[in-house]
Amino acid sequence: MNSPRRYSFVDRLLTQADQSLRTLVPGAAHANRPSPSQHMANVPMDEPERQHIAGLMRINHTGEVCAQALYQGQALTAKLPDVRTKMERAAAEEIDHLAWCAQRLSELNSQPSVLNPLFYGLSFGMGAAAGLISDRVSLGFVAATEQLVERHLDDHLAELPEEDIKSRAILEQMRMDEIEHGAQALEAGGMVFPEPVKAAMTLLSSLMTKATYRI
Template structure:
């Protein structure tokens, strides 16, 4: 009878290096689910509308890059195997969002942010640090992050032109998934962070959005 392999810390580190390359290399992310916008038609838009929508989708793409890094960092340092599995499962679902946003950027004749490697590294470090503290803090960080992403998506949905049904379909499905991930993290024992911590996370997110809207 073949025994299941026990992966070492170094094995997981190599796997995560591969995941980082897949996250950051243009066109490397492959969605498991079809894009919610796949069956919808593009509508004519002027150059200013396309520029603004591309800016919003670039922010969301970078947000998903950060989510990948966060989950991978947490999975590396998680204490309990079941928590590590939750992190890795959530990261797999977030890959869909990454691929959908990148595809929409191409349709808008735009590109992903040049700052993605920087934000990946910062997010990975924060995720790994949270996992080192405790699984409860790590899961709480996931919940707080997903709540923040939900706020961004709500704001972007309000800013989208009504006729841009493709971007709207993507963001609405992303919003549903993020709410589910946040709730799962709290149900698994995640800490509900106090307001000062959440305020600090909001400030950091504003830096990311300002940096990536145009670049």
């Protein structure tokens, strides 16, 4: 029986570069699952409402760009092969969210944030640094991040107009997936971050949401 191929650090670095381009280039991300909203009809909305919904979906799209970067950075520096595999699997599942949000933005005649490359770079660096410290910290960072995303999704679901069933279907499925990813990270041995660290993450997240709502 052939043993699994072992990839060198350079091999993984080249793979990450390819994944980075797929994350940041519009239209390059392809979902493995169909969008939860694919069979739902668009509803009429006025211009301020459309712009507000587009702003929310742009925030969520950037959040998924950051999630990709975080997982890819952690996979690059993870010490244990099984942790690296978990990160790569989570990144693949999050691609669905990225593609769904991009599609919804297109339907709303809007576009992703121009700040995505900046936030990608910052998130990748944080993920790689967490992986260098320890796999336990890396997994804990995933859990804390997913909990933060879950709260954002709750807020956005509360802000969406009731008639916008397409955006709602996407965000509800994303919320379920994020809860599962966070729980899996803790079950795999992730540490529970102290409240001051979570507060700092919340502050950074708030800056991201304010910046990407309009641009």
